[in-house]
Amino acid sequence: MTNSDLIEKLKARFGETILAAEEFRGDLTITVKKEEIVGVAEFVKTEPDLAYDLIIDALGVDMYRPEGRFEVVYVVYSLSHKRYLRLKVRVGEEDPVVPTVTGVWPGANWHERETFDMFGVRFAGHPDLRRLYMPEEFEFHPLRKDFPLMGIPDSLPLPRR
């Protein structure tokens, strides 16, 4: 199945949900409405001629723009067809919540925790949405563009001297 076939198939199935599809040097990126990400994920995993059954990564991007500030990117791989696919959703700053895809790919669990830790994007329905790297009592999200490189003074406790 070629990339254009895949785009046709997704558009026939989901219509307006597919916001954009772009190809760069053979790599396909599909931008999806964030409310529908679980449905699209389920589809690309279970459809036999797609079968994207392995999640490679789920990550956040801070585009630092007024509309749809964050992006969450899912990189998935089909073991049987040996093909990659990128799924992307845009997330606004005022309501940074995305439905979780851990029900489709359990391997997304820690990737979504990392994205929550670093960007503050929450994943609705995630079974264990705790911080992955930073201490649990930490209040900020370090990979946001407005977070200073050296951190916020006294936001991380040191032991007594």
Next chain:
Amino acid sequence: MAIESLQRDGFLTTRLDEVINWARKNSLWPMPMGISCCAIEMMATASPRFDISRFGSEVMRFTPRQCDVMIVAGTVTYKMSQVVRKIYDQMPDPKWVISMGACASSGGMFRSYAVVQGIDQFIPVDVFVAGCPPRPEALLQGLMALQRKIEKDRTIGSLVNREQVWIPESPAAGKAGQPA
């Protein structure tokens, strides 16, 4: 003089501090706090080529309760700082700390929100060893610097002299007073 009396009488006189410090500095048991790549050089220091046992420090113990000197070898993040401090607290006195390498001493190349910019912010450091990572010779030099530092330590010997230790049954007991 001392050697002559040893040959003649079978004993010698010296300062208690000298004996205690001599014993301490020649059997420093390290706590290998190997957190990142400096730990590889620390392991090489224990290898036959560099042979840290020449300085009496070959007994690396992975329980802090049997250690005298903690070698912090690597990048200490804020999250890890709690662990480093807890392990330091579990070591019995007297205890020393060697900060090995640029990361432990100053944050090194990790000038970032997650990394403590020098472990002396939360534990007292005796010797800083420069390098990224320091070669085994540099760590040995740091160890020797620590030994010279320990030679000058005031231990129980000088405390007795200054009557700060209460020793029952000793002639000085009457005027030494109660322990602090």
